[in-house]
Amino acid sequence: MNLDDQAFLFQLGSRIREIREKKGLTQAELAEKCQLHRTFIGSVERGERxxxxxxxRIIARNLRVSLSNLF
Amino acid sequence: MNLDDQAFLFQLGSRIREIREKKGLTQAELAEKCQLHRTFIGSVERGERxxxxxxxRIIARNLRVSLSNLF
Structure with a gap:
């Protein structure tokens, strides 16, 4: 993974965090809706994944936004 | 993977194929640009991946479209 990829994942994760917080959801709440682990959501939001x-798509759906809205 | 997931991947793959063909690229040519295997591109286009x-993102970039254009 190069620096450009890392920057992209970081930006994507930040966008997910921003939308989640706007919706008043905790990482644990979003994780439960998605049936994913809270630490998975955490690593996505930090751009580590x-x-x-x-x-x-599961994350977008549970944030009630379209995939296109995440980029 | 449920039927809805399969339908989504199939639609995504069809969209990629449509754009690739519009650009006059073969699967092998797109694969080479992306530094991915031709069979990988084939399985993506069939919605199997x-x-x-x-x-x-690499595929979108080499098709010269934004990620949002793929959905």
């Missing part, structure tokens, strides 16, 4: 498109 | 967001 090259997640799959299906997991990203 | 829950690919990572970084690989999807």
């Amino acid at each position: 090259n997640l799959s498109i299906l997991n990203l | 829950n690919l990572s967001i970084l690989n999807l």
